[in-house]
Amino acid sequence: MFQILVVDDDRNTRLLLRAVLQAENYTVFTAENGEDALQVMDREHIDLVVLDVMMPKMDGYEFTRILRQTDNNLPILMVSARQMPADKRQGFLVGTDDYITKPIDEVEMLLRIKALLRRARIASEHRIVLGDVVLDYDSFTVSRGGETQELPQKEFLLLYKLLSYPGKIFTRIQLMDEIWGAESDTGWETVTVHIGRLRKRFEGWPEFEIVSVRGLGYKAVKKV
Secondary structure (H helix, E strand, C coil): CCEEEEECCCHHHHHHHHHHHHHCCCEEEEECCHHHHHHHHHHCCCCEEEEECCCCCCCHHHHHHHHHHCCCCCCEEEEECCCCHHHHHHHHHHCCCEEEECCCCHHHHHHHHHHHHHHHHHHHHCEEEECCEEEECCCCEEEECCEEEECCHHHHHHHHHHHHCCCCCEEHHHHHHHHHCCCCCCCCHHHHHHHHHHHHHCCCCCCEEEEEECCCEEEEEECC
16 A cells, blocks of 8 residues: 655645545655654655645755755655746756646546556566556566567667556657657657557557557557
């Protein structure tokens, strides 16, 4: 069971978020500010932090900065009544993983939490599991049942990227920069070639599909 730390100086907000998260079977701890949150983390294993920005003693920006300076990659969902783009940019610059504004849409918050926890699990385990399909980052292999395919590095990294964010559209340029590097002399057409190879390789596999989005790029669609 995942353990979530809610950090907010408003008692009613803490109680509300605790109730919402407990209803989804999360174990919830609370803290009134960043200093209290660090003390909770000394005592408890925490999988994700839901973090207010404006708090006394230590605000959300400073808390996040401290964690990232110690190479702590704990997923952080920053929550704030401040809706200006500059406030969001500051949150991402200090190291938050996601940012939502108050008043909180509870359904949206839960969806974002699930996405953050899934990505954190992928990062720590170096594996993606889709039904019977397993992508193993350490060996560049894709397995299904008794069949295992070892992919060329670029093909594997491309597939792993798309399946790490199912439903998210990536442009060819984004994928080029991510997989081949921004300094690569290779044209973006190579992405199209590699996508074609992946489609042929996994043709008939019902667990996922790589979809072209006209005028934009590609996305992976999970079917399990």
